[in-house]
Amino acid sequence: MNREQLAHLLRASTQIAGDPDILVIGSQAILGSFDEDDLPAPATASREVDIAFLNDPGGQKADQVDGAIGELSQFDEQFGYYAQGVEVSTAVLPTGWEDRLITWQSQAMRPSRALFLEPHDLALAKLAAFRDKDRAFVTALLNAKLLATDTIIDRLADLPVSPQTRDRITGFLRPWSS
Numbered sequence: 001m002n003r004e005q006l007a008h009l010l011r012a013s014t015q016i017a018g019d020p021d022i023l024v025i026g027s028q029a030i031l032g033s034f035d036e037d038d039l040p041a042p043a044t045a046s047r048e049v050d051i052a053f054l055n056d057p058g059g060q061k062a063d064q065v066d067g068a069i070g071e072l073s074q075f076d077e078q079f080g081y082y083a084q085g086v087e088v089s090t091a092v093l094p095t096g097w098e099d100r101l102i103t104w105q106s107q108a109m110r111p112s113r114a115l116f117l118e119p120h121d122l123a124l125a126k127l128a129a130f131r132d133k134d135r136a137f138v139t140a141l142l143n144a145k146l147l148a149t150d151t152i153i154d155r156l157a158d159l160p161v162s163p164q165t166r167d168r169i170t171g172f173l174r175p176w177s178s
Contacts, residue, residue, distance in 0.1 A: 001028050001044050001081060002036040007109035009049050009069065009083045014112040016068045017061035019053050022114045023101070025091045026050025026084070027126065027137050032104040032116025034146065042140035046133075047081045052088045054115075059087045092128035095158035097121045120151045124159050127152075127169045135172065142176045149176040 006028060014020045024032060028049045036044050048071065053061040062085030069075035069083045076082035100118035117125065123141065126134035141147045156169055 001031065001046055001049065003031050003104075003106070005079070005081050006031050006049060007106055007112075008079070009051070009081065010109040010112040010114050012069050012075070013051050013065045013083055013085075016064050017053060017056075019055065019061055020111050020113045021054045022112055023052045023054055023088060024049060024114055024116045025052055025086065025088070025122075025125070027122070027134075029102075029116040029122050030119060030141070032102040032114070033119050039146070040140040040144045042136050043144075043146075047076075048084050049081070050086045050090070051083045052086050052090065054088070056087065059085075062086055091117070091125040092159065092161060093117070093121055094124055094155040095160075119147055120155060123147055123152055124155055124169075127172060128159060128161055128165060130165075130168065130172075138172075142173075149173055150178065153177070 010022055013022055026049060027046050030039060030043050051065055056062055065083050065085035070085065071082050073082060097117065100121060101115040102118055103115055119141065123138045126138050142149065153173060156166060
């Protein structure tokens with residue numbers, strides 16, 4: 001995925017849902033902070049963008065996006081990438097994440113007003129899920145020195161997960177800890 005494709009999905013999502021205020025919460029939220037040329041290949045390998053709307057209490061806008069430009073849609077077949085409409089609550093995020101959102105301003109995505117998870121909050125959401133692809137994503141960012149392990153560990157205390165999950169994340173981060 002690159003920023004041009006991301007902007008295309010954001011414009012389409014705004015048009016479908018009639019709402020310009022979008023939150024990108026999946027792995028491609030990293031494109032809100034870094035250009036694809038500055039990222040390791042595993043960080044931009046996904047064909048999907050997880051899109052949530054800030055004002056979507058019943059998830060109807062997310063469902064509309066998912067149905068129109070989601071996986072296996074005509075859009076996906078034509079362009080080779082897609083949006084997955086999700087609710088904000090899909091991601092497990094540390095307290096204060098809303099105050100750290102990143103705004104990426106681009107003429108290419110207008111009229112969308114997109115917000116992106118801050119990279120360390122994104123990494124914690126991925127580590128809370130702890131799937132193979134999530135660990136590979138975070139590993140690539142850590143190895144590229146695009147994340148500060150100390151920041152992730154500091155925010156881990158504010159992540160609403162079980163002590164066992166917190167221990168698993170701490171163990172995962174140990175090789176990068178100072």
